[in-house]
Amino acid sequence: MAKFVIEGGYKLSGEITPQGAKNEALQVLCAVLLTPEKVTISNIPNIIDVNKLIYVLGELGVKVERLSEDTYTFQADEINLDYLESDQFKKDGSSLRGSIMIVGPLLARFGKGYIPRPGGDKIGRRRLDTHFEGFIKLGATFRYNKDEKFYGVEAEYLTGADMLLDEASVTGTANIVMAAVLAKGITTIYNAACEPYIQQLCKMLNSMGAKITGVGSNLLTIEGVNNLKGCTHRVLPDMIEIGSWIGMAAMTKSSITIKNVSWNDLGLIPRIFQKIGINLERRGDDIFIPEQESYEIQNFIDGSILTISDAPWPGFTPDLLSIMLVVATQAKGSVLIHQKMFESRLFFVDKLIDMGAKVILCDPHRATVIGMNHESSLNATTMTSPDIRAGISLLIAALSAKGTSTIYNIEQIDRGYQNIDTRLQAIGAKITRIDA
CATH class of the missing domain: 3.65.10.10 (Enolpyruvate transferase domain)
Incomplete structure (x- = not known):
């Protein structure tokens, strides 16, 4: 079984172009x-x-x-x-x-x-x-x-x-x-x-x-x-990959440019990332994410805790909720992630908890994340990718964690992300693919 070995804690920089959707x-x-x-x-x-x-x-x-x-x-x-x-x-x-x-x-x-x-x-x-x-x-x-x-x-x-x-x-x-x-x-x-x-x-x-x-x-x-x-x-650029790179930049305190994103087809994606405090800037048809030492989750206007949930388009895509959950672990503030469509998609949070994240899995569809504001880094661990989106979320967590993490069953990640290890290496990630 092939695996990724990731040395976390390094900042990324440069440009990355999303694959086709x-x-x-x-x-x-x-x-x-x-x-x-x-x-x-x-x-x-x-x-x-x-x-x-x-x-x-x-x-x-x-x-x-x-x-x-x-x-x-x-x-x-x-x-x-x-x-x-x-x-x-x-x-x-x-x-x-x-x-x-x-x-x-x-x-x-x-x-x-x-x-x-x-x-x-x-x-x-x-x-x-x-x-x-x-x-x-x-x-x-x-x-x-x-x-x-x-x-x-x-x-x-x-x-x-x-x-x-x-x-x-x-x-x-x-x-x-x-x-x-x-x-x-x-x-x-x-x-x-x-x-x-x-x-x-x-x-x-x-x-x-x-x-x-x-x-x-x-x-x-x-x-x-x-x-x-x-x-x-x-084929359009992949909006899920674009969201993945936004989250990865925030978690690793990095500054990157995502090229040729077809901004008008992204719907609510940029706005939802902004709601959890991530700065991003439209530059033509590119997205620029500046380096941030911290990002703060907005509450609703009445002061209640922010809820991020999936919905049919033009609502927020369910494929990015796993990434949003991981990114929230290092935010300032708390958020409720509500995955309405699939009852097993949040079960990967036990690995985040093992890494030191403060996440309460309320039921198969809801998780409350208490952000650590980068004051306490996640810890490296060994884990297995259960599906495409959980797999990329765990990879993002590993890139931000202290130490060296290993992710098995990476075929699940390869199902949705093209040459992800070499593309991330090109912007500074310490990731190695080891074939069985």
């Missing part, structure tokens, strides 16, 4: 299945989850050509549908949650889509009901093999429908949109997710000839078309 890449890669024409996508992050999906597409018969480090062409003109019912696909698909989004495009174009129960982070229940209820609304027949944990939807053709999603699921919205673009008639999706990732997917589909309106709102209207053409698309 993982969550957007997983969506737009699945969209290449909607057309037999060539699709070119750039700024694709070189991370485990994305590379697994590209592999699955290749096994499906998609012609994949890598033009540069982050740019690929895809052509789905000779799809091997038999792969969907193979034992190999059951193994390949089950290791990646993003594989669920191949179902919508396959159903729309070929009349059937299958998927094993997807894997991914162990952060609690992540239902698929929204996806399949949407497909059923469009006219598909659903079946589930309980013994093999294998899902399937089939339809001779899809027909547009009005639907109200039971939750504003990002992947569910993406999957239903990709199915609806080739359906007969008009589909309306209310309570649709409207994250920048979804907006990017819709813009890409429209450039391919789809007719989607309401992009950026929670009410999407899709007029089905007969076919889609190829296109060129560029």
Whole structure:
């Protein structure tokens, strides 16, 4: 098992450029299945989850050509549908949650889509009901093999429908949109997710000839078309990585510049970091974080303790709550972190407590953090990364801690962060990757 060895307590400096957005890449890669024409996508992050999906597409018969480090062409003109019912696909698909989004495009174009129960982070229940209820609304027949944990939807053709999603699921919205673009008639999706990732997917589909309106709102209207053409698309910078670097700068008392952040797509992220006292400055499309000896958490205007919670976009993304919690351990003041969506995502705080952090885990969804104002540093320790976001949070804690820490199961971090050790070394971090 590979591990990171981190010598903490060093300040970082310089510039770092965020990778392409993982969550957007997983969506737009699945969209290449909607057309037999060539699709070119750039700024694709070189991370485990994305590379697994590209592999699955290749096994499906998609012609994949890598033009540069982050740019690929895809052509789905000779799809091997038999792969969907193979034992190999059951193994390949089950290791990646993003594989669920191949179902919508396959159903729309070929009349059937299958998927094993997807894997991914162990952060609690992540239902698929929204996806399949949407497909059923469009006219598909659903079946589930309980013994093999294998899902399937089939339809001779899809027909547009009005639907109200039971939750504003990002992947569910993406999957239903990709199915609806080739359906007969008009589909309306209310309570649709409207994250920048979804907006990017819709813009890409429209450039391919789809007719989607309401992009950026929670009410999407899709007029089905007969076919889609190829296109060129560029993935946004990863907002979660941008938030990670902001938190890392604050925890290590460092001054860094985050380049080309697509500021207008960051939503509340800069403002929430400012609420816990972190100074950041917009410089064109860059974020500059100056060195701070301390940062103080704001209270609500009535003096009550600040609560930071996740919510559907444009609310605060749940993927940054773990990082916000870690950063708060060295702030001045206290904050309640409320993780509403996933009941297991805060369980990594026991390692922070071992490191000397003052955190009270109230229940699986809430933790109260009493900041130490950098008066008492965290202590180095040995830990294991349980999921992507907890993993990067523990890495941030280790970079600020006294002594040498070791993090195991770093494949979880590699699933979401490209070459993180070499990129952090370039700005002064003392981090070493040791392969098993």
